[in-house]
Amino acid sequence: MARTLLCEIVTPERILYTSEVRMVVATTLGGEVGILPLHAPLVTQLAPGEVRLQFGDSASEWEFFSISGGYLQVHEDKVIVLADDAIAVSQIDMQRAKESVDRVKELLAELPPDSEDERQEFLRDLSWAETQLKTAEKRGA
């Protein structure tokens, strides 16, 4: 049995996923990183996008997640992905994500110019919906 990594995907509300994996690939601010066992200790910021986990040797043994950005910490074969929002790609509801993109865009257009707090919030919702759409499309959901 090849050496494995323990990978946890944690959101503020719960632990979304935890499992032994062969490799973790995540999107950092600077591009994708692949984490294999025996990786050096690392803390990095993640950009909104995909996190994928490889289980076996064949290309089919992958699992895909969409995250809204966060952090990744590697420590002695344990990888913790901290994300504000995260969802398994198979769980993404394309219909809903599309509707939410449209709705948030409408709301943004109608927003009075002085409500900076709301604008930030809508932009974050928008970015999260778009991230879900993008990763779902890429994986042919």
Place this chain on the structure above:
Amino acid sequence: MATLRDIKNRITSVHSTRQITRTMEMVSTAKIRKAQARIENARPYALAISEVLGNVVKNVSDVTHPLLEVREERSRIVLLAVTSDRGLAGAFNSNIIRMTERMMREFTDQGVEVELVTVGKKAAGYFRYRGIEPAMTLAGMSDKPTYEHARQLAVRVMDQYGDCSIDAVYLLFNRFKNLAEQKPESHQLLPIEHSVLTDAEADVEARGRNLEYFFEPTSESVLASLLPTYVEALIYRSLLESAASEHGARRTAMKSATDNATEMISTLTRSYNRARQAAITTEIAEIVGGAAALEDQA
């Protein structure tokens, strides 16, 4: 003197009150469990954030960040008071409100302006009634707070702190100690106290995780984005604790209400029986008296 029917009516009404309080007690018991589970679920994230924070602090020689900057002169501060939307929870809300008022007085006496941010209808209602309009309120979510709510609050106070329109933020909420006990607490939220960082660092070292980390892009930028996340997680945690406390306080309040109702019913039943017996005795006395009078005539 209460008539028999009066007493009977009261017994019936206390009975139905007891039914309601007993149901509320059971509902709260069920909700505490869910709220506790939510606290448990939020723990891994908070732990991981503070672990990463500890690692970063260890690796950054000069820790500076706007949210850490302590200002000597305070001209305006924010009190963030977390209460519930509904009452009937004993002293749950009044404890927080009283604490908020006390801190307001203390700061006002020192010549510091106080701005209020409230969570829950109770605090907002109380202060509005007294002519103090909260600068921001969140309501209608006190028993089911989400991370999004915490973020809204965090963003608001951090923005104000960042542009120097406020100089400190205090968080007041009920900590959930156990099923029967809630403790109102106040904490300084901003500026983030340096002890938070040194504690996180000491914690990392205590667990023997003394490793050299690589940081991407840089340790400074990780720190800069981690601190706001830390504040969000802290607020989220206090919202969750407050939600669990609310159900705990309500359960205790409803339990004693149910007990009181039971006692009242037994007292009332006793006086009902006594009144009934008195009526019967009077009646017999009248009959006997009447009979005796008839016999005398015969």
